[in-house]
Amino acid sequence: MPGLATQVEPYSVVIAIGGMPVRLNTTDSDFLDLLHHRYAGFVSADESTEYEFDLHLGPLAWADRHADVSVKYRAGRWLLERGDFRAEWEPALGRGSIRQTANPYAIDAVLRIVHTLVLAKQGGFLLHSASAIRNGKAFLFAGVSGAGKTTISRLAPPDATLLTDEISYVRKQAAGYVAHGTPFTGELAKLGENASAPVAALYLLAQGPENRIDPVAAADAGRELLANVLFFAEDREMVHRAFQAACDFVARVPVHRLTFVPDARVWELIV
């Protein structure tokens, strides 16, 4: 005789960004479809995930819908909150839970935050920059909104693989830095390719009357890089890690100012 209580089997999807698989469990098949669509190209068949989150969908009656993001570490857990989500994550166990409304923006924000926290411990970071692979090398194009990230992405030649037009994923490895594609999009609204390559250079974008590349002093490079690193945690240790990661990066990777006019010839300088 069947029991009165029915166990609901969760649906599950593994999203691997930057080579880091994260399993998301939900009981909502519609939301599962949304996740498959939203992260197409980054859905992995890998069963061995290091990180796993249970999603609980529904209205957040207690929350201020307009509340800004808050990331705090308390008693072994990261607490991630915004107007449309509240998440807890215990990194020692690799497990967490997310309460959110059924929109893709909330899970997108949680994934970005989790990746920044994991990357910070490894000397990497997420960066407000477009990035692309050309001739087996990755190039990053950083700048604030309006600096030209989307424009340089649109102008990319057919032999370039676009990793993102908005948020680059930079991982530190023994031999240097590797840039990975991300599904985090800007105005181009096109997912990056799930590919990776060693970082050859970081270009700080500026629009001007001609295409040119100029050197950037190390301290200026550090300041501008830090201004574009995504960081959310209100936590001294993590702030220091992000600072050291940015300083390490500019000490090892060439940083240039790329001034460009909006036409495809600028890519003749990127080789």
Add this chain to the structure above:
Amino acid sequence: MTKKMYVARSPRIAARMLGEEMLVMSGQGSTLFTLNPTATILWQAADGSTPLDEIVERRICSEFEVKREEAMRDAEALAGDLAKHGILLISEQPITNPQTPLQEQAKP
């Protein structure tokens, strides 16, 4: 008799020399500062056990060819300014173990 002043680097600060410039970042509020050459010398020499007047005499007067009294006045003002921003600790006693009020939990 003039009291001695001791200065120590705050453990709440991360610092790094990039090229010719010293960048320091406060863990509180993620504020980034760039130190000028004098502040950089002061920061580097601020070991908590060397009195400020010795730092001025050995490191600043020799570097900038400035009179000792003038350099001392400027260094005291600078140290006070850096302390206000939480970059340096100041004491009339040697600062042997500059600890932060809140010890951080190690995160896995």
